[in-house]
Amino acid sequence: MTTSEENALLIQTGPGTPCGELHRRYWQPVALSQELPPGGAPLTVRLLSEDLVLFRADGGRPALLGLHCAHRGADLSYGRIEDGGLRCIYHGWLYDVNGRCLEQPGEPSSSTFHERIRHRAYPCQEVGGIIYTYMGPGEPTRLPPFEFVRIAPENRDNMKSFADCNYLQGNEGNLDPVHLSFLHQLTIDEPESGRAYNAQCRQPAIETEDTEFGVRIYAVRSVSGERNYVRVTNFILPNFSAVTGNTDGYTVNWHVPIDDEHHWRYFIRFSRTQPLGQGNWWRGSSKSLTPDLHLKKNRANRYGQDRSSFDQAFAGLGPDFLLHDTCAVEGPGPIEDRAEEHLAYTDRGIVASRAALLQAIRDVQEGRDPKGVARGPSAQPDLVVRSDALLPASVDWRHYWDDESLVPELTSAGHG
Numbered sequence: 450m451t452t453s454e455e456n457a458l459l460i461q462t463g464p465g466t467p468c469g470e471l472h473r474r475y476w477q478p479v480a481l482s483q484e485l486p487p488g489g490a491p492l493t494v495r496l497l498s499e500d501l502v503l504f505r506a507d508g509g510r511p512a513l514l515g516l517h518c519a520h521r522g523a524d525l526s527y528g529r530i531e532d533g534g535l536r537c538i539y540h541g542w543l544y545d546v547n548g549r550c551l552e553q554p555g556e557p558s559s560s561t562f563h564e565r566i567r568h569r570a571y572p573c574q575e576v577g578g579i580i581y582t583y584m585g586p587g588e589p590t591r592l593p594p595f596e597f598v599r600i601a602p603e604n605r606d607n608m609k610s611f612a613d614c615n616y617l618q619g620n621e622g623n624l625d626p627v628h629l630s631f632l633h634q635l636t637i638d639e640p641e642s643g644r645a646y647n648a649q650c651r652q653p654a655i656e657t658e659d660t661e662f663g664v665r666i667y668a669v670r671s672v673s674g675e676r677n678y679v680r681v682t683n684f685i686l687p688n689f690s691a692v693t694g695n696t697d698g699y700t701v702n703w704h705v706p707i708d709d710e711h712h713w714r715y716f717i718r719f720s721r722t723q724p725l726g727q728g729n730w731w732r733g734s735s736k737s738l739t740p741d742l743h744l745k746k747n748r749a750n751r752y753g754q755d756r757s758s759f760d761q762a763f764a765g766l767g768p769d770f771l772l773h774d775t776c777a778v779e780g781p782g783p784i785e786d787r788a789e790e791h792l793a794y795t796d797r798g799i800v801a802s803r804a805a806l807l808q809a810i811r812d813v814q815e816g817r818d819p820k821g822v823a824r825g826p827s828a829q830p831d832l833v834v835r836s837d838a839l840l841p842a843s844v845d846w847r848h849y850w851d852d853e854s855l856v857p858e859l860t861s862a863g864h865g
């Protein structure tokens with residue numbers, strides 16, 4: 450059971466909060482590259498309860514500064530991108546990408562006051578079609594060389610959507626393999642698919658194990674008593690997960706706090722072998738998302754639920770998994786009161802992931818680097834994302850991945 454105190458610890462990510470300090474030890478997505486076209490306007494972003502402005506400095510390099518000018522607080526997203534930085538339109542102060550104030554053109558020319566201004570600035574790197582930032586203290590940690598940041602552009606597909614609730618609700622939704630048997634079920638005839646196995650067996654056995662990046666959650670479903678379908682959900686601290694998707698790579702769902710009551714869900718998928726048609730999700734999103742990446746169907750219109758369609762879709766919400774998930778995770782309201790929950794056997798993955806998150810928060814509080822954080826040239830473990838497996842019931846699935854090189858890919862048409 451999660452207490453009110455633990456809940457507060459888990460959900461608050463603003464500056465100075467313990468979980469906010471944890472999130473600031475890891476590089477976090479700040480925008481998709483597509484959101485910030487070269488030559489375009491600066492983008493206002495709110496991230497971990499901080500108001501910031503993202504822009505491409507001369508040469509196209511992304512930069513992230515505090516939104517409000519250090520002089521008298523004007524909004525720098527209206528600023529002019531010129532002379533190696535961003536110039537406030539109120540009195541012309543010019544900031545470079547590191548937050549140094551290069552010019553204060555209205556001050557006496559003998560003034561050196563600008564040299565003593567340090568505006569808030571966070572380092573950025575743009576890899577794999579996403580702009581990441583590090584908002585922690587000191588020398589930035591390293592962004593691990595995840596496959597999805599190294600993959601060729603044509604083999605990946607990124608998207609994001611807004612969620613009107615705390616990041617942890619969204620993340621725990623993706624860590625929960627049991628809802629696949631309910632929330633996402635559709636009456637589609639695909640007898641040999643992850644979706645069909647999820648429908649056939651609604652009472653999976655759940656096991657968890659700690660990993661170097663977080664927690665792995667196994668959901669084992671019996672298929673006709675002859676085989677086992679093992680769904681593997683990989684929780685990567687502090688706020689994302691990776692699962693087998695509909696490619697031979699994997700799918701990431703990264704839940705990035707805007708503030709304590711809102712977050713962005715970034716989706717990243719890739720194939721190790723084939724072009725995906727870059728921008729598939731981006732182009733296809735216009736049907737379900739507004740131009741600013743909010744779901745058109747949302748709480749205000751009851752997510753478009755059609756209760757006469759329960760025979761086709763368990764949730765009566767049509768086939769869109771994103772819509773299903775958003776309805777479910779926004780259901781508790783902006784911040785779920787976890788002290789009111791009744792966690793059951795099938796929530797073992799949720800329990801293990803919360804324990805890992807609380808441990809990571811303690812690690813930072815006690816001056817240690819949490820799991821998955823690497824600095825300098827130190828060796829960093831590879832993120833091993835285990836894919837789903839379909840095995841004869843006579844095989845002990847726990848040893849299936851012992852030799853990763855022998856493991857065949859199973860594309861499950863699954864989803865987290």
Ligand code: FES
Pocket residue numbers: 518519520521522523537538539540541542
């Ligand atoms: S408020 Fe920005 S220069 Fe004065």
Ligand SMILES: [Fe+2]
Pocket residue numbers: 622623628633770774864865
């Ligand atoms: Fe889901």
